[in-house]
Amino acid sequence: MTRLGDVQRNETRCETRSTLLTVLLWLATAVIVVAMLLRMLPNNLDGKRYVPLVVALIPWLGLLSAVIAVFALTIRRIGKRRMLAALSAVCVVIQVAWHWGYIVPAASPAAQPMATVRVMTFNTKQGVADAQQIVETIREEHIEVLAMQEVSSDLLNRLNDEGIADYLPYSVTPQLTWHDNGGVNVLYSAYPLQETTENLIPIESSSIPAATVVLNGRKVRFGSVHPFSPRPRNQGLWNKSLDSIAQLQHYGNNESYVLMGDFNSTWDHASFRYLLGDRFTDAGQSAGEGLHMTFPAVFPIAEIDHIIYDKGVRAADLATKRIQGSDHLALLATLTIA
Numbered sequence: 001m002t003r004l005g006d007v008q009r010n011e012t013r014c015e016t017r018s019t020l021l022t023v024l025l026w027l028a029t030a031v032i033v034v035a036m037l038l039r040m041l042p043n044n045l046d047g048k049r050y051v052p053l054v055v056a057l058i059p060w061l062g063l064l065s066a067v068i069a070v071f072a073l074t075i076r077r078i079g080k081r082r083m084l085a086a087l088s089a090v091c092v093v094i095q096v097a098w099h100w101g102y103i104v105p106a107a108s109p110a111a112q113p114m115a116t117v118r119v120m121t122f123n124t125k126q127g128v129a130d131a132q133q134i135v136e137t138i139r140e141e142h143i144e145v146l147a148m149q150e151v152s153s154d155l156l157n158r159l160n161d162e163g164i165a166d167y168l169p170y171s172v173t174p175q176l177t178w179h180d181n182g183g184v185n186v187l188y189s190a191y192p193l194q195e196t197t198e199n200l201i202p203i204e205s206s207s208i209p210a211a212t213v214v215l216n217g218r219k220v221r222f223g224s225v226h227p228f229s230p231r232p233r234n235q236g237l238w239n240k241s242l243d244s245i246a247q248l249q250h251y252g253n254n255e256s257y258v259l260m261g262d263f264n265s266t267w268d269h270a271s272f273r274y275l276l277g278d279r280f281t282d283a284g285q286s287a288g289e290g291l292h293m294t295f296p297a298v299f300p301i302a303e304i305d306h307i308i309y310d311k312g313v314r315a316a317d318l319a320t321k322r323i324q325g326s327d328h329l330a331l332l333a334t335l336t337i338a
Contacts, residue, residue: 021075025068025084032061032068032091039098043274047239052230056302058268059291062095098268105288106281106314115215115337119145121260121305123226123328126182127152130324135162137321141332143168144190145213147224147260149206150183164188172209174198181206185224185261189213195221201248204228205241212255218337219254220313225261238264242271249277256310258335262328263306276308283307283315283333292320294329305331312338 038046039055046052065088072085096103120143122134127150138146146168156173168188175198176184185206187193193211200210200223210223227241228234242265248257257280265272267285276282284292284303293300300320305328307315314336320329 018075021071022080025071028064029068029084029087029091032065033087035061036091036094039268039270041270043243043270044239046270047230047236049232052238052265052269055268056266056304058095058266059099059303060301062092062099065089065091065095099285099291101282101285101288102291103288105316106286113336113338114218117144117213117215117220117335117337118142118332119147119222119258119260119307119335120330120332121147121149121224121262121307122323122330123149123262123305123326124151124155124183125326125328126150127155129155129326131155131158131162131164133323134159135164135167137323137330138164138167141321143332145222145258145260146188147222148186148188149224149226149262150181151186152183155183156186170211172196172198172211174207174209177207179205181226181228185209185226187211187222187224189222191215194219201244203241203244204237208245208259215337218256220256220258220337223257223259223261225259225263227264229264239271242275246275246277249279256312256337258307258309258313260307260331262304264304266303272306279310280308281311281313283309283318283335287315287318287333289316289318292318292331294320294331296327297322297329298327300329305329307331307333307335309335314338 035054038051039058069085069088072081168190170189170193172187174184187209191213196211198209199207205228206226208223208225210221212219212221225245228237230238263272267282291303293303294305295302315333317334319332323330
């Protein structure tokens, strides 16, 4: 009787564990499906309450779907495991399709490349980032165009003291305004700047400094951007500032645009995809080099810093770099101009 009782108790424990695991896996799958449905919301609805924060984690939920599918296929005690495995597999397939450009690079432009330029964008966290390390990164990575966000006057002074002008002697720095998002955006260049402006377009966030650089005869207009974050108190401003940047789709085509910065949005946000439209391409989503998470710096889980560009430009050699003092990683890329 004792042995029979032990067997019965063990079976009861196994059934309880199986039930708990089944409930947990099905609950997790339900959360994933809901998040995927939120990802499908149009750009005028994706800024509601906590939707942007959930959607930013979509790539991780794809990984979770794959794990759930493996559990469902290997653990026989899971309830309706075949249905669970099939649903999880469908979630994985859909998310792979959404992020295909991170896996397979876009086709190379047919035109002969005219120039290459190494670029970097970096949010300095209200100007407290390490100026010496920024300049060291510029030197070591051969950065030719640099966009920075949340820059303070103190950081500008420290960068000058560290000799940034030895590598990037040309710059555009807007005046501080009431609607700046943690500080001003700044643009630095190793090449002379033409048609400089402290604000490329009217926008409900930090001004977008911009300038044209001539690269081997080809004009490229660079800008440093930083829309508001989608926190509940900023969500209206988040949508408005992204929509403002989207208006650049209709600007003149006599020169290519490259916009770099902390967009406070990921490829999975409809507002970011709307911003890109038919004209712009996101470097991360087209290079086929995987995800480059940039926030937070200690354990990055979201790719919110971007380099986007016009047709005729291609990105490669994407990388992130930790610079002390900031809560973002710097994002670097080599752009080929055709």
